[in-house]
Amino acid sequence: MQTTIQQTQFAEDVNTGLSASHKYLNSKYFYDTHGSIIFQKIMHMPEYYLTDCELEIFEKQASGIYEAFRVDHQPFDVVELGAGDGLKTTILLMHIFKKNPKIRYMPIDISNKAVEMITEKLTHEIPGLEVLGKTGDYFEMMEELSRIDKTPKVLLFLGSNIGNFNDGKARSFLGELHAAMNPADKLFIGFDLKKDPRVILDAYNDPHGYTASFNLNLLRRINEELGANFEIMKFRHHEVYDPQTGTAKSYLISLEKQDVRINSLDRVFHFEKWEPVFMEMSQKYDFAMIEKFASGSGFTIEKNFTDSKNYFLNSLWKLK
Template sequence: MIVPHRNELTPVGERFALYRAPEPAVTASFADDVRSGLTAPRKTLPPKYFYDELGSALFEAITLLPEYYLTRAEAAILQRYAPAMIGALDGPIEIVEFGSGSARKSRTLIGAALDVQARVTYHPIDISPSALVACATALVGEYDRLDVAAYASDYVEVLASARLSTSKRVLALFLGSNVGNYEPREACALLRAMSAAFKPGDGLLLGADLKKDAATLELAYNDPTGVTAAFDKNVLGRINRELDGHFDLDAFAHVARYEAVRGRIESRLIAQRGMTVPIDALRLDVRLFTAESIHTESSYKFDDDDIARLAADSGFRVARRWSDDDQRFAVWLLVIE
């Protein structure tokens, strides 16, 4: 098995164990990032803090929107090519998923793996404990030959403490274009940590949104029903709930624009009036002027050259590529050298 914090895995149910990062450490990290981000000359908040229980539910709703093609395109790729993806690595595998959410993306791959081996161990990693418990409980109920060891933590902590104790190949999943939420240097550092945690011959399935026209991209991040806006504003709501903040969510507008030169969607919350917002737990007053922005997320888009460079710089090589019929999205198999 792949066991970060072996002695801290807590059995939750039959064939399901959970590691939960210590709550004070999570809270301290959130507080530190909020303080540094909202006192910077250009205000920013890390997108990983979207995903508390409410944020995870809102993102699941986003994936069902007609404008948000990414999830459907990736699901079509996985449905069509899952047997080839599982068979691309020699021998039986264990599956690790970074950012598992509801595990909707990985179910197809879990099923394909169980078609060719007697048992499968699945290691979902997600910052939301509630999402992990829900998905793992459903999975062990659905697949009687599946074991789940889940990690409620961010990727960096798990990778820093991961220890491999398996002779099987590891197939890691980093799907949903999550890699696009990192700045290029950060993405390279994260993939380098992945390659260091696993062994030569292990693989990473990397799903990423492809570069395309601005209109299609901007509509995917600006749905007319306002679900994406609620998701974006939830990071302020989380500050209110967890750090005794006093943000008026209605005083901010969600805006997402495609920057073609950088190849990324930029999401921001724009203050609709001047205000001073206390955050009591930080003993901090945040001052914003009218039309000042808080940068909440960058969503980078990719082409084959981008992925080849990222792979080479982080200890992988590109082994395979699959895409949907409309060439909107692609999944690459990267193999550790």
């Protein structure tokens, strides 16, 4: 049957990734409605220490964080890039809103489901807080951000989302943020720190199988949205962590030699037995790496906040 080739961005990116000599898929597509729900399960499991550690920082150090954000009690906007369900941000916003009800909160997320969930949650949990959610790619929102009125902004980039970018992409992302920021704006960014490799592997290779289903869900999404015939059971999630570089990587491994057709691309992709598809990296950092990142992209670190185990760090940056 002749099919129409839909050149959507999603289809194009899948085509590019699966045509590469080392196959890959872009992890930003993890977050359809189903993926956002699975990610919530990941955040709630005990092995995924990142959520608990960042939550502890917000619960125990909210006053210090607020003082570092703004000392003048003037109105300001909190803009969150890749907000997700806002589990941790809600705790921080509750504290900030009590001290300064003139703030506005602007969550940006590529997942419409995530923006809906966080807007609904905050409307109930912090009555009176002005929430202006936006669905879209934060790379594309950068320019718009600089055009929003000149109210000072604190940009949140939490959960060590930065770790999903390779070094070059992280630097160019920080450069774009720098260009979109005004002198009074600040950036509050989460970094997952290097630690016992077993702790890291347990977080991404969990016994409940949530991370595996999170990765496999992208194949299901390609089936559903691009008319493909991936047989999900013929792929297995595989996680590795290199303690020297601090890089964790997820792959899907093809368990047999197989062909997969993607109708909207009108193409068949071949997978060898044991062939990996690279899905996502999660970089772990040390202090020296973070300092280098900040100064290399035109920022000065104003203050660092860490949890009691020194697993996670939230760093507040201003323009140099």
